[in-house]
Amino acid sequence: MKSSEAAQFYFSRAADQLGVNESMRRRLMIPRREIQVQVSFETDKGEVATYVGYRVQHNNARGPMKGGFRYHPQVDLDEIRSLAALMTVKTAVVNIPYGGAKGGIAVDPRTLSLTEKERITRKFIDQIHDVIGPDIDIPAPDMGTDSQTMAWIMSQYNKYHGFNPGVVTGKPVEYYGIPGREEATGRGVGILTLKVLGRLGRKPQQTRVAIQGFGNVGSHAAKYLADAECKVVAISDVSGAYYRADGLDVLSAIRHVNQNNNSLAGFKEAEKLPGDQLLELDVDVLIPAALGGVIHEANVDRVKAPIIIEAANEPVRPEADEILANKGTLLLPDILANAGGVTVSYFEWAQNRQFYHWNLDRVRQELERVMSQAFETVWDLSRARKVSLRTAAFMVGIERVAKATALIGVA
Numbered sequence: 001m002k003s004s005e006a007a008q009f010y011f012s013r014a015a016d017q018l019g020v021n022e023s024m025r026r027r028l029m030i031p032r033r034e035i036q037v038q039v040s041f042e043t044d045k046g047e048v049a050t051y052v053g054y055r056v057q058h059n060n061a062r063g064p065m066k067g068g069f070r071y072h073p074q075v076d077l078d079e080i081r082s083l084a085a086l087m088t089v090k091t092a093v094v095n096i097p098y099g100g101a102k103g104g105i106a107v108d109p110r111t112l113s114l115t116e117k118e119r120i121t122r123k124f125i126d127q128i129h130d131v132i133g134p135d136i137d138i139p140a141p142d143m144g145t146d147s148q149t150m151a152w153i154m155s156q157y158n159k160y161h162g163f164n165p166g167v168v169t170g171k172p173v174e175y176y177g178i179p180g181r182e183e184a185t186g187r188g189v190g191i192l193t194l195k196v197l198g199r200l201g202r203k204p205q206q207t208r209v210a211i212q213g214f215g216n217v218g219s220h221a222a223k224y225l226a227d228a229e230c231k232v233v234a235i236s237d238v239s240g241a242y243y244r245a246d247g248l249d250v251l252s253a254i255r256h257v258n259q260n261n262n263s264l265a266g267f268k269e270a271e272k273l274p275g276d277q278l279l280e281l282d283v284d285v286l287i288p289a290a291l292g293g294v295i296h297e298a299n300v301d302r303v304k305a306p307i308i309i310e311a312a313n314e315p316v317r318p319e320a321d322e323i324l325a326n327k328g329t330l331l332l333p334d335i336l337a338n339a340g341g342v343t344v345s346y347f348e349w350a351q352n353r354q355f356y357h358w359n360l361d362r363v364r365q366e367l368e369r370v371m372s373q374a375f376e377t378v379w380d381l382s383r384a385r386k387v388s389l390r391t392a393a394f395m396v397g398i399e400r401v402a403k404a405t406a407l408i409g410v411a
């Protein structure tokens with residue numbers, strides 16, 4: 001099943017439960033616009049390098065389209081299309097006034113110097129500046145991009161359209177960003193992991209957690225859960241997995257990464273395991289926080305964790321999702337689990353438009369409120385309708401988007 005077919009599969013399952021008619025299904029599934037552009041820039045050696053950039057604008061029934069930019073060699077139109085559709089449902093699940101979009105460039109950012117990353121980003125914005133904007137489509141960080149990338153996007157957009165910080169979120173705090181956006185996705189994952197543990201009557205102190213990916217999302221989720229006294233026994237990144245049965249010192253791992261070119265390589269306070277083994281550890285909670293599709297038909301039988309929190313987008317293939325559901329694994333889906341990032345992006349965007357600031361305490365408090373409310377709604381629906389949390393989350397999101405679409409009519 002292709003990536004976009006996976007999103008369609010979950011969508012159809014929830015639409016069946018809701019009794020959504022065929023005409024509405026087509027309106028909700030077909031993206032509004034798909035953009036593919038050539039991005040050429042001059043490398044540090046003075047050569048011209050050419051890559052492909054994408055932006056898929058999926059749906060704007062509930063507001064401007066919203067979603068991250070990903071820089072990764074595996075980016076392609078099908079993946080971006082699927083991630084854009086997920087954003088439409090995600091923003092509806094947490095009930096913030098947006099539609100969904102996603103974009104990216106098929107490039108390995110580790111092969112670019114800082115100045116090359118700036119040039120490729122500015123060239124990408126040159127190609128798409130007229131189809132994004134604070135009332136149209138608002139990019140944000142995703143894999144391989146960060147607050148610095150967002151600052152370049154704002155600056156390049158402003159060259160064409162005048163000063164407008166609300167065109168992009170996830171910016172540096174010193175440049176119209178908001179305190180707490182960087183930690184927001186991982187923090188939201190942590191908040192909801194504790195909620196799940198609470199519902200199951202499990203104590204954080206007796207919970208062993210493994211986290212795949214130690215970038216923005218994985219490292220902040222690890223910190224939040226370690227602060228809550230969970231035992232984070234395994235973490236990983238592209239360099240491999242690191243395991244300590246008694247629990248790792250997460251702050252020490254973060255320090256190591258900060259001093260080591262963003263890599264866990266050489267982290268000595270843990271036993272090194274082959275990367276994929278992390279997914280198969282005998283832990284209570286598994287948090288995939290890196291790539292999509294990492295739990296699939298071939299390895300799902302070896303996944304032992306009874307609880308999976310999808311911090312990454314689409315980490316579980318639909319075939320594996322079915323098998324996990326049949327063996328009783330509790331899975332908190334991406335469109336709810338990792339919605340903390342877009343939620344704080346919304347706070348940033350709203351404040352950019354008012355030139356008004358919230359402090360970190362207020363951001364954290366509001367994040368917890370929005371995430372908790374979405375969690376309660378999805379959890380209760382899942383119990384009432386005897387469907388998985390994924391199906392319940394899709395039902396909540398699709399119902400809200402369908403309602404807005406019906407109210408708009410055919411404009």
Ligand SMILES: NC(=O)C1=CN([C@@H]2O[C@H](COP(=O)(O)OP(=O)(O)OC[C@H]3O[C@@H](n4cnc5c(N)ncnc54)[C@H](O)[C@@H]3O)[C@@H](O)[C@H]2O)C=CC1
Pocket residue numbers: 141142143144145185212213214215216217218236237238239275289290291292311312313338339341342
């Ligand atoms: N940054 C954000 O606010 C949001 C991110 N997400 C999703 O979370 C996931 C991670 O995103 P970020 O943390 O922002 O990316 P990032 O680029 O900051 O970090 C990615 C991490 O994954 C690791 N990684 C890559 N391939 C791996 C592999 N094969 N095995 C183990 N680790 C591997 C990298 O080494 C790095 O530690 C993505 O799926 C993204 O779509 C979802 C919502 C918001």
Ligand SMILES: O=C(O)CCC(=O)C(=O)O
Pocket residue numbers: 066067068069090138139140141142169170313338339341342343345
């Ligand atoms: O913060 C945002 O607007 C987008 C975050 C994102 O790309 C995601 O939730 O997958």
